[in-house]
Amino acid sequence: MASESVPESASKSYTAGLKEQLMENRRVRFLVSPGSGLFWILLFLVAPLTIIVAFSFFKPGEAGSIVYELTLANYREFVSSSVYHTVIWDSIKIGIITTLIVLPLGYTLGYFLGRTESRWTPVLLGLVVVQFWVPLIIRTYAWITVLGRNGVINKFLTAIGVIGEPVQLLYTTNGMILGLVVSILPFMVLPVYSAVSTIEEDVIQAAKTLGASDARAFFEVTLPLSWPGVVSGILFTFILSAGSFVAPALLGGPEDRLIAPVIATIFTNDFNWPFAAALSLVYILFLAVLLYLFTRKADLEEALEGTQI
């Protein structure tokens, strides 16, 4: 571009020109930038989901083989068998129950972190962030030692005389919900914290100067202003709990048949890949409808960004 570069050696300007040309090539540039990530999604998420659409119309053969013949049998089995309706319904129910518990608890801690003036705030915040880093399998496994018949909770309750005999906590629906709630809490705490901590002290003070009580200032100022964080938390909590695998597998009882462990069993133990594919698609379809309804009320992209601080 500058005239001084003309006397330089021909080969150097040739490679520079080539480089320039390559960078100007639109296709190369697309692949260098947004294309690479989208390509990865296409190859390893969209393509697998597309092939299971085909598989859901094939027949399961003997011993896990697949008969490549088109059939609606898998969907017919889903529609006619109440077992799988119960599975879907139970998953939604657990999702709703978990969300109803996580919402007030997560909001409380997010609110605490957002408004506290303690000098320990960075540490307290760090303890929540750490929950994202420690693998889910370990956080869930840890509850086995706590909930068991000889676990910490039973020992403590027996020692202080609340119960005479150890009670069954592990391998029950309640135990599973407890594990789900605690493991998902950070997904509510962090977005609420981000929202609450940006609310100016003055805004709340103004409401109170105008005569609002503490409660009224909270419900009419703080809560509405932190709503985007709440929405993000609700989205994650529902999706993660309704589709959870680890908590039902490790903490739940035999009656806790949620969609994710059921698909895994059909796939791994029964080797019925076509039916596993059909069930996966039914669930994906349900999620898609849910997310579509969500996008009409809130910004999905913003909600997904919510847990980043």
Added chain:
Amino acid sequence: MSGSSRWNWPAVKGASLLIYLSMLLPLAVVVINSFNAARIPSFPPSEYSLRWYGAFLQDETFMSAIWNSLKVGIAAAVLSGAIGTATAMGFVRKQFPFKKSLAIAMLTPMLVPPVIIGVSSTILFVQIGWDRSILWLVVMHTLVALPYAFLVIRSRLYLFDESLEDAAMTLGADRLTTFREVTFPIVAPSILTAMVLSFVISFGEFTASQFWVDRTTTTVPVVIYSMVRTLITPKVNVLATLVLVVTTAIPILGIVVQRFVLSNAQSQ
């Protein structure tokens, strides 16, 4: 406190304390139990020892799982860091059709349940005749971590002052030099964050990975799961404790490097 902007503060504090207890107590029990000498650990331990740490180090299954997890985690971190950077640059700098929808497409791995990601990719790979190998884990963990890497780097790029690049180019730097000398040093801390996050996600991923591993490529979370489901050995507590330490220490190390090393380099 009459002038405070808080509501119901004592109750909020009490509830927060209980929530912290529920998040931290179970992990503390696992760590303490890893030093429990008993074969069937009861809490609190009656005798402490390093016995299970010794037994753990002798265990071939555990050692190979740790090695696999480290390899996959590092590869996935590098890949999702590189792809995440390129993709985020594209989304921030360029205009192209359906940008908003494509940004959501980038985030879909966060929305699809991991069991379905695991099952569908296994069906595809088996169908095209790709045998199970450690590469399955690398490409799929990259997929799972990619949205997080993308978000972290993109949010940093939004704050980036593009006139710095214009200045470099005006002074005669070509595109690559400008990227190497101007853009990269400014974006580097967020790329590091993205890579650390990707490593931690990969290292802990279980639900989808259970479909991808075979006997030789099994990873730490899968080993923990199958041990817990079959025979509970005290060695699991040792492994869980070590994973707890690794997955906490690496991000903290990342933050330290970012704060002190990279910011010093930048200010020079």
